[in-house]
Amino acid sequence: MKNFKKIITMGFVLLIVMLSKPVMAVGIGSFADVPNFSVVIGDSIYTLEYANDLNNASLINEAVVKNKGDIFIKTDDNGWIKNSNGTQVSKESVNISTIKYNNGQEVVSSVPVTSKVTQIQVNKALTKNGTNTATFTYKILDQTGLDITKTIPASQINAIASVSSTVVLDPLTATGTITYNSIADIGTSINVTLTDKINGSTINVVMLPPAVETYAPKVNKIIVTSTELRTSGDIGYALYSIYDQYGNDVTNTSLGTNVTFSSNIGVVKSINGSLTITANAGIKYSMLNSVVITGSDSITGVSTTATLGVTIAGSTQIGTLSNIILTTLTNADGKTLTAGDTSDVFYAGYVAIDVNGKLTTNYDLMSQGLILTGDHMLTTSTPNVIAQLVRDPSDGAKGLIKVTATSDKIAVDMPIVIMAITASKTSQLSTTLKKQSAVVTFILAYPSESISSGESVLIPFTALDQNGRIITKFSELNGMVTLTGATLEENLDGTASVKNNKIYSNGTDSIHIDITAITQTGKYSSITIVIK
Structure with missing residues (x-):
């Protein structure tokens, strides 16, 4: 035992x-x-x-x-x-x-026999890759949320476009190819209906924008994201990101391997967004105020130069940890790290080992063993995310790595890196900071009570963001949805309500009023209410 x-x-x-x-x-x-x-x-x-x-x-x-x-x-x-x-x-x-x-x-070699097609997610980016062809990517999920795309044969899913064409699915690459019978249709928006032939149910109807012609990605920008070089002994640490011409982060792709870095004071190693600079013999970081780092792409010639101030490990960093491994980012409510959402708290999992080779979660040992700045801050690749060593609220002797987003907004989803550094080891956790919540679905429902002339009652609704999260805050909905026949109002607790506009009837006949809601993404919902 x-x-x-x-x-x-x-x-x-x-x-x-x-x-x-x-x-x-x-x-x-x-x-x-x-x-x-x-x-x-x-x-x-x-x-x-x-x-x-x-x-x-x-x-x-x-x-x-x-x-x-x-x-x-x-x-x-x-x-x-x-x-x-x-x-x-x-x-x-x-x-x-x-x-x-x-x-x-x-174990068996296929998905459980109980798995069934429950959801089909489609990437709305339609890419023109031929004179009359375009492709999109898709993912099939079962009732547990497991990705079963590769196990569902193309013959099981019926894919039909709203224009004269054929749609062929390739489960091995999770790609759908549309072959247009008319070249003119490739420049128009189309609807693609996906139906599971086994149960006959329509799983998804998605509107795809006009196909756009793309070109092979290439390195367009190299950024040293750290503002300082954090050092321990003769080793310094910093972070970097690489982007293609479309603004995509390609740091951890094959494009990123063509980018090399150098420094005026030592040998630079780069991997997955992390720079390690080993000072040349005779050079002490304690004698330097700054370090120059240069990065360049051997294919495109794109380059960057950054001057970082040198931060020496504090006197409290006494080597109480021999290693730390960052694992995954979790939230108690299963939420997604989202820009601008400062109220949601996440924790970075870790495995920490003390100098005696034993596992530890002791706050004091971590505080003394990690290279931290300010209020016990770890290094992150963007100022939009804060990673901080804190005490466990339920046990002050234990340390947790708390991660939160700042109030700043971003234009697109952003890959980020969180780094933990000890005197001899470094570990990084890569994740994605999602773009701030945007209303993509707004569904109206019929009120539970009858409406008389001159009355305004609550109209139930369901609003979802791009991550499927339910939105109830007035601040997140205001200006994001256009209502006709109704008004969005703010409640005392900051949530939102929808109420029909007051209609007065002078006659004895009931009046039928249409209430509509349109999101900025074009999603439409409508109900017809009766004013007695």
Whole structure:
């Protein structure tokens, strides 16, 4: 039972920020298919919840004994944590192809038989890639939200466009190709209807804008996003981003690998938006006020030069941590990190190891072991996001990494990087800051009460943003929806109400009034009310 207790101990550390996710009972073909925080013991894989459940103690103990105590936990895409000593090991340390059991059940090579097509998401960017052809991408989700696109044959989904054409779906690439019978139609907006042939239900009807011709992306801008070089010993750390001509972040793509960086004081290594500068022999960061960093793309010749002030690790940074690994970003309500939304709090999961090789969540050890600035701030790639070491409200001895968005707005979704730096190690967490909430759906419903002449009553409505989040705040709806026959009003608590405009009738006959709502994205909703 000694090894089982180690799993429980690690489970408690990782579950502090509620990071455990269930492993779906599907075939596992590669390291990438293994969800984070999965436990692998020999030929079996378990969720942390399952491994920490005392009801499964005998099964886990049997597996531990059988495999001589070797237990591995996947914490991120970089590799595994070996439970016996808390060290990180490479992806190849576990042979994924030998996994036969998932939470005690034999794994299979396809989605569960209970899965069914529930939602089809379509990217509205229609790309012209031929004289009379254009493509779009799509994703099919089952009732649990699992992406099952590759398992649903094209023959199961009926795709029909509103113009004379053929639509062919390729599940392997998640791409739909529209072949127009008339070249003139490629420049018009069209509707594509997607129907599941098995149950005959229409899953989605999406309006696609006119197809636009695109050109191969190329590096257009290189930005060193850090405003200072944070150093520890002879190593400095900074962040960077790379964008193509369309404004897309290509830092972590093949385009980004053509960009190289150099510095006037040492050797620069760049990977996935992170710069590590090792000072040349004889150079001490403590003697420097600033450092010049130059980045250039070997294909396009695009370049940038940045001068960063040097920040030396504070006197409180005394090396109490030997390593820290950032894992995933979570929110207790399952919300998405969104620009301008300062009220939603997220936490970055982590695995921290002290100088004795033991896992720790101690706030004081983290405060002394991490390189922080200001009010215990970690490094982020954009000022639109703040990452801060704070005490756990329920246990002041424990440290949490709190992440929030600032009130600033952005034009498009923005990839961001959060970096944790110790005296000898660095770890980064990549995520996306979503564009601030925008009303994309506004649905009116019929009032629950009758309406008399001269009365104004509540008209129920449902408003959703681009992330499917329900919007109720007047500040987020005002100006985003055009109402006819009704008015948007602000309640005392800041929420919004819709009320019909007062209509006076001098006769005995009822009056029928249409109320409509149109969002800035063109979504339309209408009801007809009766004024008695």
